[in-house]
Amino acid sequence: MNIEEFFELSAGKWFSHRTSHILASKESESGKSNIIIEMLTADLPEVMKLCQINEVNPSHVGCAIKVTGSSAIAGDKEKHSGTNILVSIPDADNPNQGKFLWDKGNAEKASVAGRYQLGSDEALTLTIESETISTQERLWFASPNLRMRVSVIKHQGGYSLTSFTSEIRMGGAPATAKAAPAANTASS
Amino acid sequence: MNIEEFFELSAGKWFSHRTSHILASKESESGKSNIIIEMLTADLPEVMKLCQINEVNPSHVGCAIKVTGSSAIAGDKEKHSGTNILVSIPDADNPNQGKFLWDKGNAEKASVAGRYQLGSDEALTLTIESETISTQERLWFASPNLRMRVSVIKHQGGYSLTSFTSEIRMGGAPATAKAAPAANTASS
Numbered sequence: 001m002n003i004e005e006f007f008e009l010s011a012g013k014w015f016s017h018r019t020s021h022i023l024a025s026k027e028s029e030s031g032k033s034n035i036i037i038e039m040l041t042a043d044l045p046e047v048m049k050l051c052q053i054n055e056v057n058p059s060h061v062g063c064a065i066k067v068t069g070s071s072a073i074a075g076d077k078e079k080h081s082g083t084n085i086l087v088s089i090p091d092a093d094n095p096n097q098g099k100f101l102w103d104k105g106n107a108e109k110a111s112v113a114g115r116y117q118l119g120s121d122e123a124l125t126l127t128i129e130s131e132t133i134s135t136q137e138r139l140w141f142a143s144p145n146l147r148m149r150v151s152v153i154k155h156q157g158g159y160s161l162t163s164f165t166s167e168i169r170m171g172g173a174p175a176t177a178k179a180a181p182a183a184n185t186a187s188s
Numbered sequence: 189m190n191i192e193e194f195f196e197l198s199a200g201k202w203f204s205h206r207t208s209h210i211l212a213s214k215e216s217e218s219g220k221s222n223i224i225i226e227m228l229t230a231d232l233p234e235v236m237k238l239c240q241i242n243e244v245n246p247s248h249v250g251c252a253i254k255v256t257g258s259s260a261i262a263g264d265k266e267k268h269s270g271t272n273i274l275v276s277i278p279d280a281d282n283p284n285q286g287k288f289l290w291d292k293g294n295a296e297k298a299s300v301a302g303r304y305q306l307g308s309d310e311a312l313t314l315t316i317e318s319e320t321i322s323t324q325e326r327l328w329f330a331s332p333n334l335r336m337r338v339s340v341i342k343h344q345g346g347y348s349l350t351s352f353t354s355e356i357r358m359g360g361a362p363a364t365a366k367a368a369p370a371a372n373t374a375s376s
Contacts, residue, residue, distance in 0.1 A: 015214065017209050017214060017216065019207040019209070021205050021207070021352075023334075023354065028205065030207075032214065121307070142340050142347060143346070146211075146340075146347050146350075148338065150336065150338060152334075159330060162330075162336060162352075164207065164209075164338065164352030166209040166350045
């Protein structure tokens with residue numbers, strides 16, 4: 001699988017179930033949401049704008065996806081509505097690693113940049129580093145219809161939060177993706 | 189890190205925080221426990237017995253560990269008391285992969301066998317296959333004092349359960365381990 005296939009396989013409608021472990025308090029928090037992931041082309045205004053903010057030439061864009069969170073599931077305290085855009089800017093010598101731009105869609109600190117790497121084990125690692133916080137997220141497919149994500153957040157004092165997300169495809173696999181037919185189960 | 193160093197780094201006292209996502213019902217379950225992991229030598233009776241049950245020559249044992257769960261944390265519905273023993277039987281040509289034997293310490297189906305593999309990314313994968321169920325667990329250290337585990341369970345009908353465990357070292361790093369000094373935080 002290359003990075004483009006990873007993004008293509010991510011496209012569709014997913015039920016997303018997230019649990020975070022707060023290391024200091026030993027408590028956990030859960031969130032559930034429905035999300036829609038779509039592939040975007042580099043010539044769309046929102047992709048062009050994200051490139052412009054980050055002073056990146058749009059011709060260097062590898063893949064771009066839009067993640068739309070629908071209303072939170074009943075009983076879930078957190079709201080997940082909103083739209084994120086993620087754009088990959090592959091390294092010239094290796095398209096399976098490079099820079100990524102992420103528009104979180106909220107007003108404050110709306111855009112961040114990080115590094116991505118698709119490993120030989122077909123897991124995608126996203127790393128965001130700032131002066132005070134570093135975030136590393138690992139995403140992989142247990143099957144075409146079950147995507148998993150683990151992230152760790154490190155503050156200056158050490159690791160502070162771990163987070164685990166199971167995402168079950170609820171439909172909408174694109175015709176171009178090398179996925180099994182969309183189904184309401186996570187069957188492989 | 190080789191497999192022996194992975195086991196050595198696992199030795200100590202840990203706070204273990206687990207969350208399982210039940211894919212069909214979209215519900216989650218959490219459990220917290222204190223566990224103690226100790227290295228065992230191959231000549232101990234419990235290791236010899238586990239080899240005997242599985243018809244393995246004890247001279248082929250690579251590493252052996254004992255995992256003891258202390259009483260469940262207050263407020264936790266599940267009990268985690270009991271003792272597990274895990275023994276690695278390395279492949280002759282590559283000690284970082286091979287068979288493992290696992291004595292779950294309960295009366296029914298007390299002993300199972302599977303395969304282990306320590307990847308170049310220093311993550312340990314344990315795989316157990318039976319006719320009706322397959323379990324794959326990936327374990328890795330975010331830091332010497334923060335161990336993480338993700339497991340997926342697949343029944344005949346497809347994936348049924350995902351599970352995530354964050355383990356924070358609470359002390360007791362062995363003198364032989366290449367760990368940072370034991371601490372009450374997961375700081376690296």
